[in-house]
Amino acid sequence: MLLLERLARLGAALATLALAFLALAWSGVFVEAGAAARIAGVSLFALGALAILWQALRRGLPSRAEALARLDAADNSGLRVAASLDDRLAGEAASEETRALWAMHRQRLERALAATPIAPPQPGLPRLDPFALRLAALLAAIAAAVVAGEDRPKRLAAAFDWHGAGFAYDTARFDAWLDPPPYTGRAQIMLASGEGAQAAPVNSILHVRPAAAARIDGALAPLAPPKAGEDERTFKLTGAAKLLTPGGVRALSAIPDAPPTIELAEPPRLNLRGTMRLAYATDDDYGVIAAEARFSRPGAPRALYPAPQPQLELPRGDNGRGSAETLVDLSDSPWSGATATMTLVARDEGGNEGNSEPREITLPQRQFVKPLARLLAIERRALALNPDEYASVRQALWDLARTDEFASAPASIFLGLRLALKGLEKPSGDDELRGVSELLWAMALNLEDGDLSEAERELRAARQRLDEALAKGADDQEIAKLSQELRAAMDKFMRSLMQKAARERNAKPQTPQQGDAQEITKEDLDKLLDALDQALKSGDTEMAQKLLDELSNIMENLQTAQGDGGERQRRLSELDTLAREEQQLRDETYQGAQRPESGGRPDAGKRPQAGRSEKGGERQRELRERLERELGELGSDPEGAPSALEEADRAMEQAEQALKEGPSGLPQAVEAQGRAVQALRRGADELAQRGEQEGQQGSRGSRPRNRDPLGRLDGRDDPNARYDPLGLPPAQRARRLQEELRRRLSQPDRPAMELEYLQRLLPR
Numbered sequence: 001m002l003l004l005e006r007l008a009r010l011g012a013a014l015a016t017l018a019l020a021f022l023a024l025a026w027s028g029v030f031v032e033a034g035a036a037a038r039i040a041g042v043s044l045f046a047l048g049a050l051a052i053l054w055q056a057l058r059r060g061l062p063s064r065a066e067a068l069a070r071l072d073a074a075d076n077s078g079l080r081v082a083a084s085l086d087d088r089l090a091g092e093a094a095s096e097e098t099r100a101l102w103a104m105h106r107q108r109l110e111r112a113l114a115a116t117p118i119a120p121p122q123p124g125l126p127r128l129d130p131f132a133l134r135l136a137a138l139l140a141a142i143a144a145a146v147v148a149g150e151d152r153p154k155r156l157a158a159a160f161d162w163h164g165a166g167f168a169y170d171t172a173r174f175d176a177w178l179d180p181p182p183y184t185g186r187a188q189i190m191l192a193s194g195e196g197a198q199a200a201p202v203n204s205i206l207h208v209r210p211a212a213a214a215r216i217d218g219a220l221a222p223l224a225p226p227k228a229g230e231d232e233r234t235f236k237l238t239g240a241a242k243l244l245t246p247g248g249v250r251a252l253s254a255i256p257d258a259p260p261t262i263e264l265a266e267p268p269r270l271n272l273r274g275t276m277r278l279a280y281a282t283d284d285d286y287g288v289i290a291a292e293a294r295f296s297r298p299g300a301p302r303a304l305y306p307a308p309q310p311q312l313e314l315p316r317g318d319n320g321r322g323s324a325e326t327l328v329d330l331s332d333s334p335w336s337g338a339t340a341t342m343t344l345v346a347r348d349e350g351g352n353e354g355n356s357e358p359r360e361i362t363l364p365q366r367q368f369v370k371p372l373a374r375l376l377a378i379e380r381r382a383l384a385l386n387p388d389e390y391a392s393v394r395q396a397l398w399d400l401a402r403t404d405e406f407a408s409a410p411a412s413i414f415l416g417l418r419l420a421l422k423g424l425e426k427p428s429g430d431d432e433l434r435g436v437s438e439l440l441w442a443m444a445l446n447l448e449d450g451d452l453s454e455a456e457r458e459l460r461a462a463r464q465r466l467d468e469a470l471a472k473g474a475d476d477q478e479i480a481k482l483s484q485e486l487r488a489a490m491d492k493f494m495r496s497l498m499q500k501a502a503r504e505r506n507a508k509p510q511t512p513q514q515g516d517a518q519e520i521t522k523e524d525l526d527k528l529l530d531a532l533d534q535a536l537k538s539g540d541t542e543m544a545q546k547l548l549d550e551l552s553n554i555m556e557n558l559q560t561a562q563g564d565g566g567e568r569q570r571r572l573s574e575l576d577t578l579a580r581e582e583q584q585l586r587d588e589t590y591q592g593a594q595r596p597e598s599g600g601r602p603d604a605g606k607r608p609q610a611g612r613s614e615k616g617g618e619r620q621r622e623l624r625e626r627l628e629r630e631l632g633e634l635g636s637d638p639e640g641a642p643s644a645l646e647e648a649d650r651a652m653e654q655a656e657q658a659l660k661e662g663p664s665g666l667p668q669a670v671e672a673q674g675r676a677v678q679a680l681r682r683g684a685d686e687l688a689q690r691g692e693q694e695g696q697q698g699s700r701g702s703r704p705r706n707r708d709p710l711g712r713l714d715g716r717d718d719p720n721a722r723y724d725p726l727g728l729p730p731a732q733r734a735r736r737l738q739e740e741l742r743r744r745l746s747q748p749d750r751p752a753m754e755l756e757y758l759q760r761l762l763p764r
Contacts, residue, residue: 006056012134013052019137021045021159026144026152030159039162175742176243176250179205183349184286185319188738191243191250201286202254203350206235206243217242219254259352260284262291262344264359265323274331274366278312280324280356282346287319290347293328295340295363297385304387304433305334308363312344313467316545325549329460330363334384334437337365337573362573371685372409373447375400378576380440383424387433392587394424409447416443455489455496462489467548470541479536487529490551494525571630572684575645578627579680582652585619586673589659592616593666616669617659624652627680642686648679 024030030038126132148155176191178200189200206220209232216222218241223234243250265279282288291312297303308330315322330336340363344356365381368374379400383393400406401417416439423436449456466482474482528547535543627649634641655672658665741758744750 006059009128010052010056012129014049016129016134016137017045017048017052019134019141022156023137023140023144025156025159026141026148028148028155031155035162038159042159175207175209177207177738178237178252179207181286181349183289183319197251197253199253199255200237202238202257204237204254206237206252208233208235208243215244217244218252220252257348257350257352258285260288260346260348260354262288262346262354263356264344268342268361270362270364271327274329274336274364276328276330276364278326278328278344280312280326280344281322282315282324283321284319284346284348284354286348286350288314288321288346289349290314291320292345294343294345295335296343297338297340301386301388303335304384304430304437307340308333308335316542331366332441332457333363334381334441336363337381337576338363338385339577365573365576367572367688368444368448369688370447371681372400372403372406372413373444374685374688375681376440376444376447378580380437380444381576382580383433383440384437387430389584390424390427390433392584394421395587396583397421397424413443413447416440449496455493459486459489459493462486463548463551467545470544470548476537483533483536486532490525490529571634572688574626574630575680575684575687578623578630579677579684582623582673582677582680585616585623586670586677589616589655589666589673590670592663593670614659617656620652620656620659620669620673624649624656627652639690642683644679644683644686648676648683651676651679 024041030041033041145152178189178191178198180186180189180201181203184201186201189198189204191198205223206216216235219237219239220235220241220243221238223236225233237252237254239254241252241254243252260282261284262280262282265281269277269279271277278293280291282291291314292309293312294309295307297307310326310328310330312326312328313324314320315324339360341358341360343358346354366377368377379393379396382396383390397417397420401421406413406417420436420439423432423439427433427436462482462485466479466486469478469482528551532544532547532551535541535547627645631641631645631649634645651672655669655676658669658672661668741761744754744758
C-alpha cells in the first residue's frame with residue numbers, strides 16, 4: 001500500500017505538471033513565442049519533472065518499520081500489534097515457563113494482527129496540494145483543448161520546433177487565394193489547407209496572408225512587396241508551381257490563354273464613296289478587346305505614307321466575340337485604289353494576337369466624276385506609293401497643264417499646280433513630297449465637291465466619336481454633347497449636299513427618277529436623330545448603336561445608287577492602274593530612245609537596248625491583255641465599252657509591235673504609248689460619267705419599301721433587347737463581395753458569431 005501511495009503521489013505530481021504543459025501549449029503560447037522561449041519553456045517543465053522523479057527516487061522503497069506503522073495506524077485498539085511482533089525477550093537464558101508465556105503472547109498478537117483491517121491506500125493529495133492545483137491544471141488543459149480544436153497536435157508540436165518559425169502561421173489564421181485576371185470573368189479561387197492540385201488562368205494573382213506563412217516553388221513571379229502595416233504577399237502565376245504551406249503542399253497549374261481568331265465572313269464590299277464594309281467573326285477563350293485591318297504591299301517600292309491600319313468594331317456583347325461589320329473609310333487615304341494584302345488582326349487583354357488569312361484586294365477609292373479632279377487624285381496616289389519616281393509625276397502634271405480641262409480650271413487650281421511643280425523640281429525630302437501629295441488631294445476635292453468633303457469628314461468624325469463614347473460607357477453629359485455635335489454635323493452635311501445638287505441642276509438637265517425608289521428627306525433624318533436622342537436618354541445603348549449603323553448606311557447611299565457601283569469602281573481602279581503603269585512604261589521607253597550609242601561603234605549598246613526592248617514588249621503585252629479582259633467584261637454593258645478604251649487597245653498593240661523591232665522602233669513605241677495613256681484616261685472618264693448619270697439622284701437615297709427611315713417594319717425595336725443596369729459582370733461583383741468579407745474578417749472587434757458566419761461565407 002505504501003508503494004501504491006507513493007506511486008500515486010508521483011503520478012499526480014507528474015500529471016499536474018503535464019496538464020500545465022498541455023494547457024500552455026494548446027493555448028498557443030509556444031505558437032507565438034520564439035525559438036529561445038520555446039526551448040526555455042520546455043526545459044523548465046522537463047527540469048520540474050526530473051526534480052519530482054529525483055525526490056521519489058531518494059525516498060526509495062517503503063521500510064518494514066513504515067509498513068508496521070501503517071498497519072498499527074489501522075488498529076483502533078491502540079495496542080500497536082504490528083510493532084509488538086518485533087519485540088524480543090530481554091533475557092537470553094529464559095526459563096521454560098517464560099518461553100511458553102512469550103509464545104502464547106505472540107500467538108495472541110498474531111491473532112489480533114490477523115483480525116486488524118488493512119486500510120486502503122491514502123496518498124494524502126489534499127494535504128500535499130491544499131490549493132487543488134492539480135484540478136486547476138486539468139480544467140486549464142480541457143479549456144485549451146477545446147479552443148485549439150483540430151490544431152491541438154500542431155500547437156503541441158510547435159513547442160518542440162526549436163529552429164524555424166514553427167507552426168505559428170498555420171495554427172493562427174492563414175489565407176491563400178487566387179485572383180484570375182478580370183478579363184477571364186472567373187471568380188476568386190480559395191486555396192484551403194491540405195494537399196491537392198488547383199488550375200487557374202495564366203497571369204492569375206496569388207495572395208498569401210500572412211506573408212511568411214508559405215514558401216513558393218515554380219513559376220510564381222513575386223510582385224510588389226507588402227506595404228508598411230500589411231502582412232500579405234502577392235505573386236503572378238505564369239506556369240506550373242507549388243505552394244508550400246504548414247497545412248501541406250498545394251500544386252498549381254496555369255491554364256494557357258489561347259490567341260484570338262478572326263476571319264472574314266464574306267468578301268469585302270466596296271462602296272462608291274471610298275469606303276469598304278468588312279464582315280468578320282471573332283472568337284477567343286475569354287474575349288477580344290481590339291481588332292484592326294492591316295495592309296501591306298510585299299515587294300513593292302517604299303511608300304511615302306505608312307499603310308493604313310483602321311480599327312474594327314467588335315461584336316456587341318459576349319466580350320467581343322461573334323459577328324460584326326465595320327465601315328472602313330479609306331476615301332482620304334493615299335493608299336486608296338492600290339492593290340494591297342489585307343490581314344485582319346484581333347487582340348485579347350492577355351496581349352495575344354490572332355491573324356486572319358492574308359487576302360489581296362484593291363483598296364476602295366473615291367470616285368471622281370470631274371476629269372481634272374480624277375487625274376489629280378491619280379497622280380497623288382502615284383506619288384504617295386512610289387515617291388522615288390517623283391519625276392514621272394512631275395512630267396504627268398506638266399502634261400496635265402496643257403490639257404483642255406486645265407484651261408477652264410479656277411485660278412486657285414492653276415496656282416496650286418504651279419506650287420506642286422515647284423515642289424517636285426528638286427524636293428528636299430519626304431516632307432516636301434508629302435506636302436505636294438496633300439496639295440494635289442486638296443485640289444481634287446475642291447474641284448469635285450467644294451466644301452462638301454469637309455462637311456462629310458466632320459459628320460463621319462462626329463459619328464465615330466459618339467460610337468466610341470457609347471463603347472466605353474461615357475457619362476450622360478458627354479453623350480448628350482456628342483449627340484448635339486452629330487446633329488449639327490448632319491445639318492451642315494445636308495446643306496452642303498443640297499447646294500451641290502442645286503449647282504448640278506443648273507449645269508445639267510434633270511435625270512428622271514428610276515423605278516419606285518423612295519426618297520430620304522431631311523424629315524426622315526430628323527426622325528432618325530430624334531430616335532437616337534431618345535435611345536441615349538433612356539440608356540438603351542444597343543438601340544443607339546443600331547441607329548448609328550443605320551445613319552452610316554444612309555450616308556453611303558446618299559447621292560449614289562448602289563446597283564453595280566462596286567463593279568464599276570473596280571473597273572475604274574483597274575483602268576487607273578493600267579494608265580499609271582502604261583505611263584511608267586512610256587517613260588522607260590523614252591529614256592531608252594534618248595540614250596546615245598556608246599563608243600561610236602554601230603554594235604556598241606545595241607545588245608542592251610535590244611534586251612530592254614524585248615522586256616518592254618513583254619510588259620506591253622501583259623498590259624494589253626489586262627485591258628482586253630476589261631473590254632470583254634464591258635461587252636455585256638448595254639452601252640458597250642467606251643470607244644476610247646478600244647482606241648487604247650489599238651495603241652497598245654502598235655506599241656508592242658514597235659518594241660519588237662528593237663531600238664529602231666522605240667520612237668514609234670513612245671508615241672503609241674502616249675496615245676494609249678490619253679485614251680485610257682478618256683475611257684475611264686466616260687465610264688465614270690455613265691455612273692454619274694445612272695446614280696445621280698440629288699440628295700436622295702433608296703431604302704426598302706414598307707419600312708420607316710430606321711429600317712423597321714412596324715416602328716418598334718427588337719423586344720428581346722436588354723439593358724444591364726448593373727453594369728458589371730457577375731465575376732467582378734463576386735470578387736468585390738469576397739473582398740468585403742475578408743475585410744470584415746480582419747476586424748477582431750466584431751462578435752465571434754458574426755466572424756464565424758463570415759468564415760463560412762468566404763469559401764462559397
